Amino acid sequence: MLRIRPVLRQTTLLRHMSSSNTPITDAINSRVKQEFTPVFFKVNNDSHKHAHHAAMRGSDNTIESHFRLTIVSDKFEGKSAPIRHRMVYKLFEEEMAQPNGLHALSLTTKTPKEWEALEKK
Amino acid sequence: MAFMQRSIFALRAATPAMRAPAFRIAPSMRRFISTETKDAIETAIGTAPVVLFMKGTPEFPQCGFSRATIQVLGHQGVDPQKFAAFNVLEDEELREGIKEFSQWPTIPQLYINKEFIGGCDIVMSMSQSGELAEMLQQQDLLAPEEEEHME
Numbered sequence: 001m002l003r004i005r006p007v008l009r010q011t012t013l014l015r016h017m018s019s020s021n022t023p024i025t026d027a028i029n030s031r032v033k034q035e036f037t038p039v040f041f042k043v044n045n046d047s048h049k050h051a052h053h054a055a056m057r058g059s060d061n062t063i064e065s066h067f068r069l070t071i072v073s074d075k076f077e078g079k080s081a082p083i084r085h086r087m088v089y090k091l092f093e094e095e096m097a098q099p100n101g102l103h104a105l106s107l108t109t110k111t112p113k114e115w116e117a118l119e120k121k
Numbered sequence: 122m123a124f125m126q127r128s129i130f131a132l133r134a135a136t137p138a139m140r141a142p143a144f145r146i147a148p149s150m151r152r153f154i155s156t157e158t159k160d161a162i163e164t165a166i167g168t169a170p171v172v173l174f175m176k177g178t179p180e181f182p183q184c185g186f187s188r189a190t191i192q193v194l195g196h197q198g199v200d201p202q203k204f205a206a207f208n209v210l211e212d213e214e215l216r217e218g219i220k221e222f223s224q225w226p227t228i229p230q231l232y233i234n235k236e237f238i239g240g241c242d243i244v245m246s247m248s249q250s251g252e253l254a255e256m257l258q259q260q261d262l263l264a265p266e267e268e269e270h271m272e
Contacts, residue, residue, distance in 0.1 A: 081239055
């Protein structure tokens with residue numbers, strides 16, 4: 001047991017160094033920030049809640065499949081909800097099309113004005 | 122709740138031979154789904170004023186988002202006579218086709234009077250804001266309240 005530990009640690013370290021363990025989370029963070037320059041932005045990873053669903057059976061990706069995003073940005077001004085959601089989905093077209101990629105994005109898309117009104121409630 | 126679930130297969134069979142003349146699609150609007158799939162989806166969307174594409178059936182939803190959406194429609198009091206649900210899990214062509222047709226990558230998808238409304242998040246948020254109730258009321262899609270004669 002004692003002998004195994006240092007090896008495991010080393011592997012973990014190597015994995016971190018070579019590439020991220022959370023490539024989809026990273027992509028969400030960077031793309032949303034770049035595209036929407038949000039005044040508020042939050043990502044929740046809900047994948048664990050869906051890992052046993054019928055649709056996820058047999059999937060290799062149960063750790064980065066379901067996300068909940070809250071984006072508050074000026075870019076949503078004057079746009080209907082479906083259009084706003086399409087703008088976000090567009091950023092992850094490739095990931096959503098992959099069988100083991102992104103399965104669901106739950107979206108809250110608000111303008112700063114709408115967000116302020118919500119907070120007051 | 123006796124929401125009817127229909128199959129796109131049945132619709133396809135029932136589609137009359139007479140079809141709208143083929144028209145030229147601009148390259149930018151090029152679709153990858155076949156004309157048959159597109160026609161079948163259009164027919165499906167027209168089968169009832171409220172149409173939901175979902176995973177599973179209203180009685181046995183196969184996905185939490187589909188379940189939540191069906192529940193909202195039930196709570197809002199949508200008239201079952203004016204509602205149809207299509208199970209995309211029964212038809213791979215529909216499952217992929219509807220995503221492209223609506224330009225929407227996820228299921229469920231709600232249509233009201235042939236207009237794309239949105240997915241689960243939008244339906245939930247419209248329900249919370251009262252917007253959905255208003256829309257259903259205006260378009261006369263709610264189940265008639267049971268009349269009570271109190272004389």
